[in-house]
Amino acid sequence: MIQISPAAQNYFRHLVEQQNISGLGIRIKAIHAGTPKADCVLEYCEPGDLAGDELSIDCAGFNIHIDAASTQYLEDAEVDYQVNATGGQLTIRAPRIKGSVPDANSPFADRVQYVLDSEINPQIAAHGGRVKLVEANADGVVVLQFGGGCHGCGNADVTLKQGIERTLRGHFPEIREVRDATDHASGHNPYYKGEKGASAMG
Structure with a gap:
């Protein structure tokens, strides 16, 4: 480390x-x-x-x-x-900090991860949040897990559907569905408590 x-x-x-x-x-x-x-x-x-x-x-x-x-x-x-x-x-x-841009032949999960790291996480970091890739399969289903201020946030679904999913589909039209695997009931420090607020993206 x-x-x-x-x-x-x-x-x-x-x-x-x-x-x-x-x-x-x-x-x-x-x-x-x-x-x-x-x-x-x-x-x-x-x-x-x-x-x-x-x-x-x-x-x-x-x-x-x-x-x-x-x-x-x-x-x-x-x-x-x-x-x-x-x-x-x-x-x-930090020799690994810039990573490497995956090309069109890279695994689907690697390409999705790159967009999460380079575009999505920097935006939701303003709300103290982050999102982690759990799975990206050949059927076009992407499964994500929220953390930080997005874990338990009352508006995580808005961020997922209107922000994250829209951004990912813009890069990968083959995506059929983006799912949230987070247990939001266990969130300790959500950015928004209850059903209110706006997407953390945009």
């Missing part, structure tokens, strides 16, 4: 201690993952900001949290901090 050098850990620890907030950590996530625009974002993160499915790394005094949707793109990533004449520089090398 991701490698965080002792120098980088010390740098983060210093930043966290300066904030003087109990339980404060650092969150690392990939934005526009799997696309040429992919990049890493680091931010302070309090316990209440966590979705609960992050990969957490104990750094002796604080935790670094890897956003769940970013873990596959941060595999083999290296975070380091180098002291130089002007102070220091934090570097993140």
